[in-house]
Amino acid sequence: MSKQQLVIIGNGMAPGRLLEHLFDAQGAYDVTIFNAEPRVNYDRIMLSPVLSGEKSFDDIVIHDDAWYETHGITLHRGQKVTQIDRAAKTVTSEGGITAAYDKLVIATGSQPFIIPVPGHTLPGVLAYRDLDDVDAMKLAAAQGGRAVVIGGGLLGLEAAAGLKAQGMEVTVLHLMPTLLERQLDPTAGYLLQKELEGRGIEVRCGANTKAILGEDKVEAVELEDGTVIEAALVVMAVGIRPSTALATDAGLDVGRGIVTDAAMRTSDPDILSVGECVEVDGRVYGLVAPLYQMARVAAATLTDTAAAFCPCRDANQAEGHRHQPVFRRRFRRWPGPRGRGPARCRPRHLSPRDPAGQPRHRRRAARRCGRRRLVQRIAEIG
Numbered sequence: 001m002s003k004q005q006l007v008i009i010g011n012g013m014a015p016g017r018l019l020e021h022l023f024d025a026q027g028a029y030d031v032t033i034f035n036a037e038p039r040v041n042y043d044r045i046m047l048s049p050v051l052s053g054e055k056s057f058d059d060i061v062i063h064d065d066a067w068y069e070t071h072g073i074t075l076h077r078g079q080k081v082t083q084i085d086r087a088a089k090t091v092t093s094e095g096g097i098t099a100a101y102d103k104l105v106i107a108t109g110s111q112p113f114i115i116p117v118p119g120h121t122l123p124g125v126l127a128y129r130d131l132d133d134v135d136a137m138k139l140a141a142a143q144g145g146r147a148v149v150i151g152g153g154l155l156g157l158e159a160a161a162g163l164k165a166q167g168m169e170v171t172v173l174h175l176m177p178t179l180l181e182r183q184l185d186p187t188a189g190y191l192l193q194k195e196l197e198g199r200g201i202e203v204r205c206g207a208n209t210k211a212i213l214g215e216d217k218v219e220a221v222e223l224e225d226g227t228v229i230e231a232a233l234v235v236m237a238v239g240i241r242p243s244t245a246l247a248t249d250a251g252l253d254v255g256r257g258i259v260t261d262a263a264m265r266t267s268d269p270d271i272l273s274v275g276e277c278v279e280v281d282g283r284v285y286g287l288v289a290p291l292y293q294m295a296r297v298a299a300a301t302l303t304d305t306a307a308a309f310c311p312c313r314d315a316n317q318a319e320g321h322r323h324q325p326v327f328r329r330r331f332r333r334w335p336g337p338r339g340r341g342p343a344r345c346r347p348r349h350l351s352p353r354d355p356a357g358q359p360r361h362r363r364r365a366a367r368r369c370g371r372r373r374l375v376q377r378i379a380e381i382g
């Protein structure tokens with residue numbers, strides 16, 4: 001019996017994990033992947049060590065060329081899918097490649113949000129999402145000068161630390177009065193700021209970006225209060241939006257993300273979706289662990305096995321996972337409270353997207369982790 005055709009759009013961490021489960025279950029599919037990025041599947045979480053120079057791209061590859069070959073996967077690199085024809089059951093890329101599917105998985109992830117201030121399209125204004133962004137930052141860093149990072153969340157602070165490690169002067173602009181306000185209370189945020197400043201990273205909280213200035217490339221950032229900060233590079237780390245345009249154009253149900261049921265099926269039963277692009281039960285997720293749970297469920301659905309994504313328990317725990325690799329990486333010498341180790345200090349309340357991240361939880365989490373040590377260790381980023 002000939003195998004069914006499985007086409008996957010996007011080659012991020014979620015579909016990579018889906019395929020591992022599918023092959024474990026010996027799912028009978030011929031797999032074709034289209035990826036807008038011109039590369040194999042890699043660990044996006046580890047981009048910061050690549051930026052800081054601690055790791056190379058090869059160190060963070062999840063599936064190398066040999067893996068695709070072993071599993072007989074056709075990987076179209078640098079081929080952004082521009083159309084899904086649900087009637088014909090085909091997808092077509094901007095390079096003109098068309099592939100027929102029996103089952104389709106949309107795993108287009110997210111796009112970084114760029115604040116549409118004047119000058120945001122100038123060369124030298126970057127997001128922080130993929131290897132191309134990291135390469136561009138390193139290239140800019142080689143020229144020296146000042147980098148302005150807009151956004152004092154974890155991603156922004158990781159970018160700031162990486163750029164500092166690359167030898168740039170760095171200013172972090174943060175709209176809110178204190179850093180990491182969703183994770184830390186104001187005292188902890190203030191202490192973190194002081195710690196970062198002690199390490200040579202300038203931090204301006206309550207800073208509202210008015211415009212990015214420059215003729216042919218970025219030259220400065222202007223704040224609402226009239227302050228002008230010279231900048232050779234601007235990195236925006238101010239949030240992400242699920243990539244849903246393709247699904248919308250194909251007439252699938254789309255809300256904040258591509259709407260799926262708990263089995264990861266979209267409004268078209270032959271089309272599944274996994275990853276940051278998904279909205280399930282009214283929620284979208286920006287952390288690897290819930291996406292991995294989606295991947296497991298989608299693989300089960302593709303092999304006609306009953307499974308359901310359960311955002312209530314695993315995914316909530318999982319949402320804290322956003323910090324797990326970061327915290328593990330950054331806090332590896334940290335003994336943790338009562339010597340129980342850093343894993344104890346992975347409070348789920350610290351998810352940047354967790355609507356349940358109420359102040360009471362944050363306070364409790366900050367206490368549990370030992371506020372001062374938390375601040376010190378975060379400041380060791382880079």
Ligand SMILES: Cc1cc2nc3c(=O)[nH]c(=O)nc-3n(C[C@H](O)[C@H](O)[C@H](O)COP(=O)(O)OP(=O)(O)OC[C@H]3O[C@@H](n4cnc5c(N)ncnc54)[C@H](O)[C@@H]3O)c2cc1C
Nearest residue numbers: 010012013014036037044080081108109275276287288322
């Ligand atoms: C610097 C950084 C650090 C992070 N740290 C952590 C962390 O510590 N912990 C944590 O849990 N999470 C972290 N995250 C978030 C985590 O990396 C993401 O949640 C996860 O990678 C999302 O996986 P995904 O497969 O949904 O999408 P993505 O990894 O975004 O992959 C989507 C892929 O689809 C491709 N694509 C999009 N549209 C198309 C199209 N039309 N055709 C073909 N291909 C397309 C894109 O090019 C991309 O390669 C971090 C993210 C970044 C950027």
